[in-house]
């Protein structure tokens with residue numbers, strides 16, 4: 001091929017082809033870069049390579065035993081064979097062994113379409129599973145409202161543990177036992193709802209099998225839709241309009257806003273509202289809260305509170321910063337509260353017959369909806385939360401041909417949104433939206449730029465300075481709780497910030513634990529960036545791009561709330577937080593609020 005080895009690269013032979021690879025690269029990555037997909041069920045580039053699934057075995061000339069490619073580094077002159085009869089036999093045997101002790105129920109499994117184990121068995125030509133043992137007994141952990149664990153489908157790949165520990169720096173999962181008895185689970189055999197898990201669902205998105213899945217509420221939502229006595233309102237989070245299409249084979253970053261509204265109507269929802277509207281409202285409340293705190297009324301820095309995974313992370317690991325959290329409920333909860341009060345009054349509906357369903361990017365929103373604080377006038381704000389994946393399943397169950405749907409509009413008034421509400425779905429979006437409004441309010445419309453690009457992009461931590469009320473304001477943006485730790489530790493060490501945005505998931509909601517599962521082997525493709533770019537395109541397409549200029553938001557203040565931070569707004573749209581134990585299962589003695597909702601399901605409507 002004529003490539004010359006440079007100082008930081010090596011030359012080796014892959015299946016008889018001469019290739020170059022950067023020093024330190026492992027054989028899986030080197031082979032993928034040259035068009036050979038060595039299978040693996042445990043390796044996660046940049047996060048984990050425990051070499052425990054033994055599916056990536058390759059033959060290396062001069063070495064007797066087959067070697068796991070995920071931990072074998074490239075070396076000068078290495079001769080690697082990835083597709084010999086011995087390699088094929090060994091890989092097939094490894095997958096067969098995994099299947100032999102696996103609770104196999106593919107036709108009814110929640111991961112039937114995206115299961116890597118199933119796909120790999122098929123790809124390798126495993127046609128029978130020879131086993132003298134009975135299938136393992138089913139053992140489900142489903143005592144929390146967000147994630148279900150099915151231990152009989154766990155292949156002990158340890159991806160979940162690695163993501164939780166290395167990517168999120170939470171450490172809610174650990175391996176216990178040895179060999180075939182190893183179990184990867186919360187400590188002391190507890191349920192995820194009983195330990196310091198932030199319910200983000202990142203473990204679900206990397207699990208190759210159906211051992212981890214969101215807790216489904218599809219049947220409950222069908223029941224509400226089938227009940228003639230119920231009026232069922234749905235809201236969709238900003239990111240759903242740029243991710244749902246993937247579940248129907250559309251390219252990453254396809255905007256499907258109009259088809260999404262059409263699909264929801266065909267499913268039978270009585271009103272189709274947009275959480276983007278509530279995001280605009282959140283920004284108006286939060287921008288005013290920030291300006292108040294700048295005047296000395298409250299703690300600085302103000303830290304955003306719209307990501308429930310981040311809020312729970314703060315409650316567990318940094319309770320000393322709970323007073324810094326914005327008291328604003330998340331847009332999901334604001335919408336729920338307004339549907340059951342403002343909208344019910346306006347339409348003359350009995351709020352007890354209203355059911356609010358939220359289509360959300362993450363499992364943490366299920367936890368949030370079940371929190372005891374998320375109740376307004378005695379009613380739960382949101383009754384059921386479905387992830388993007390669950391909505392896609394409902395659309396398929398109904399036989400709706402998604403790609404053929406026409407573009408339809410969301411319903412007024414709670415379906416009207418500005419570009420500011422749209423960009424809430426990506427890291428930096430909340431900050432940019434808040435700055436758009438805060439600067440316009442204090443510096444005047446003429447001086448306020450709409451776009452604030454310093455906080456865009458997927459860098460783990462972004463910092464910038466902006467003038468608000470004639471003074472320099474230092475801001476920071478972090479996504480993924482590992483990066484949240486970096487910012488909070490800087491803060492503890494004396495760094496000065498006035499406003500911080502934190503989202504629990506890498507990339508923000510576009511990378512949420514409830515989004516369509518992206519194939520792990522294709523992770524080199526930056527799917528989060530594509531999804532974020534789609535949100536910015538949507539923002540650009542909007543006539544109104546500042547939250548406080550949303551006509552429906554203005555109207556709701558005129559007709560119902562009065563003004564930002566009014567008594568009514570505080571009662572319906574703001575909340576409190578609960579310090580929780582760092583040690584799994586232990587609550588801090590000073591906890592003043594009622595026990596958390598960890599072990600509860602969302603209340604039925």
Ligand code: SF4
Nearest residue numbers: 105106109115209210
């Ligand atoms: S996890 Fe995969 S292999 Fe196991 S039952 Fe589900 S689809 Fe089948």
Ligand code: SF4
Nearest residue numbers: 164197198200201203
């Ligand atoms: S939901 Fe998040 S915090 Fe909980 S176990 Fe999974 S990755 Fe860890």
Ligand code: SF4
Nearest residue numbers: 154155157158160207
């Ligand atoms: S739960 Fe899933 S990700 Fe975790 S070890 Fe089991 S199979 Fe792997």
